[in-house]
Amino acid sequence: MMTLRHMPPAAGLAALAVLLASALLGTSSCSYDNEQELFAGELSSCDSVSVTYRGTIQPLLAQHCLRCHGPTRTEGGVVVTAHHDVQTLGRTGQLLGVIQHKPGYPAMPDDEPRLSDCDINKVKIWVRAGMPDN
Template identity: 40%
Template structure:
């Protein structure tokens, strides 16, 4: 139920969603644009697609629940989110047992964190 508003926004903003896809999958039409990163349109879809299969259940690994802003923010705050997706030493590389995220998606998450993790 909690995803319905998000889905409606994506439908209403079809054109924006299309642009957003270009941000997430560079190579089609140009550079990786991280200048206008938002949580709902940029960061959450990356987590949703790549992390929630494991970090969204009723007992997520290490208690790291990434289903909503507060859980994602918590992991971003303590450095583990970026450490894990950048495959930094000291962190378990994520997504687990899958290729590293495309560079632009990592840059998107990093830009959002640098921006102060806005819930927008």
């Protein structure tokens, strides 16, 4: 659900993703000052620049998901153990659906609060980057 409380960070995340995308494509570095202004808020401490599967996504899933979707438990028939498991969930939209608490998806983690905006943003960036095994 989009509540007012969530709107500004969501807008910031979208803008950040766009800027990251253009940075990755090697476009101008002149926008640097703008980025500084745009993200001087709560996201400034969120390192979403160096997102990798092994360095970012896997540890995040290990901390918040693996206990129910790993070697010992496979709730809902879902596992997030291997890269290709997570990639499949990313392709179907389930991964972003559940962690963003989108309508139509069971909210995950099941028994914990929603992940931080920073963590959700990292997963979004990784999915948009094509879910590399890096």
